[in-house]
Amino acid sequence: MQIPDWLEKLGLGQYARHFAENDVDLEILRDLTDQDLEKIGVTSLGHRRKLLRAIAELREEVERSVPPAAAAAAAPIWPDQVDSAERRHVTVMFADLVGSTALSARMDPEDLREVISAYQKCVAATVNPFDGFVAKYMGDGVLCYFGWPRAHEDDAERAVRTALAVAKAVAALKTPGGEPLAARVGIATGLVVVGDLVGEGAAQEEAVVGETPNIAARLQGLASPGQVVVAETTRQLLGDNFELADLGRQHLKGIPDPTSAFAVLGERAVESRFEARASDAVSGMVGRDHELALILERWSQAKAGEGQLMLVSGEAGIGKSRLSRSVVDSIARESHLRIKYQCSPYYTDTPLFPVIRHLILSAGITPEDSNDDKLDKLEATLVNGKSDVALIATMIGLQCETRYGQLNLTPQQQRARTLQALVAELIAQSREKSVLFVLEDAHWIDPTTLEFIDLSLDQVVGSRVLILVTARPTFQHGFGGHPIVTRLTLNRLGREPITALVGDLTGGKPLPAALLDEIVAKTDGMPLFVEELTKMLLESGELKETAVAYELTGELSHLDIPASLNASLMARLDRLQPVKEVAQTAACIGREFHYSLLKAVSPLDDAGLQSALERLISAELIFARGRPPEARYV
Known part of the structure; x- marks a missing residue:
């Protein structure tokens, strides 16, 4: 079997060229991670999930084809995620169908089976786009994990977004008699041991051991129909992303101590991820004086009519958003217009998502507004006259034929005209005031918004605009090598x-x-x-x-990793399959370890071990002193 044949079998033949251009063969295929797939051009989260499942199946086929004796003698190709238990910081979501007992008393069993099946499929379909894991179906209950088998830096947020979507999706379902359905959801976060296979055949499942699943299940019992309730451990990780109502401390069955519970009222409109996370007082910026001075120099050039684009790059947690915030604070007293686009990992396939979100926030449009009120607010926000309002109104989903008439454009023409209208609006705004245009987290930007930025550069050259872009190192877009682009990489602090x-x-x-x-x-x-x-x-x-x-022991070994960082660090490790096991083995030795000791306890040969260590060094999860076999690592 060849790669193109394999992709066609999956219904994803459109990616054959991407695999070929990146020299991915069947041997390399087994090592691909979600990040690798995204890098080679598989931008759809759903398609990446489908590919990863198929890759896992391919791995199992390979392992079944290796004789047991040969398998025992060979070094592992990658760690077995499914059959080995791990200590993980996991957010657990428990969703329950409201009133299922009453339904069973008055419905035919076959009809009830169809209702339960439709509910379970609805929950699973909602969980999948957020990269959650459906661990178990328990009649009218569904148990889901966020943070295993793959961690993300925002698993708690993913779980809450999923829960709100589940509540909305289940509410749209009905019984054969037309009765509406409702779900209630409980969420908790904590340390568990997960991954042990229990049961056999169809009853086999990945068990999770710890208090967290029990708390999630009990919190679900507190929720009203259509409501989501989260534990304090989850609330601490959400920042200001959601509106919450304090339900007080609850005595939950089987849980010895009272548990603080919070009802999720909905998503909060916040300008950026940084503002949402910084719900408490923000500490001052340190160690970035030169970088700030360079950006402010480019701002001065932009104010003089020499438009600029600054790309600030650095890994997660290095201080990109803090630096951006400092720029905003530094020019706060100057007369200027600030535009803020926040890209999102949940909307990388939604065209112009950060553009639409900014327009809705800046216009003050709310869900309660009528369509006419929304159009009035949009008109008042735009400065380039009414000629482009119909295009932009259509872009954000407003009905505008009655007020502006039909557009009478093909989809391609409408897309091109809309992008031109957005560029024209930006330039028109810069004629009134200097514009600081902040684009946060460009590594999650959708292709259409990126095209809009590229199109605007030629117009920005002679305009009073500074485009300040923040991104992680995975964002490799060069903006066409445009001369107004300045790159700035943030290093670690001393x-x-x-x-x-x-x-x-x-x-x-x-x-x-x-x-x-x-x-x-x-x-x-x-x-x-x-x-x-x-x-x-x-x-x-x-x-x-x-x-x-x-002072007494010389150690801080009793300190846990803060919960706010645990998921981020585990996500970095999970992206490094199959070398994560090497990092785990090294961690058992200690924060510092010698190559010779690691080699003595590792099943890998010299070449495999050194290759794994090089990948960990490249990811900056370990640092080397010297070269093997005399190397020491931190």
């Missing part, structure tokens, strides 16, 4: 700015030098890690005790 950041977070209270050394060492110069580890110490109320214990 000891002095880390010390300043810790001082800012502790309110100026000095920490013992040894404890500060440990924070510097454990956080590897990542501002987000510094913040979260320091905040965890402060919030625990054990800062003084921790300092004393460190």
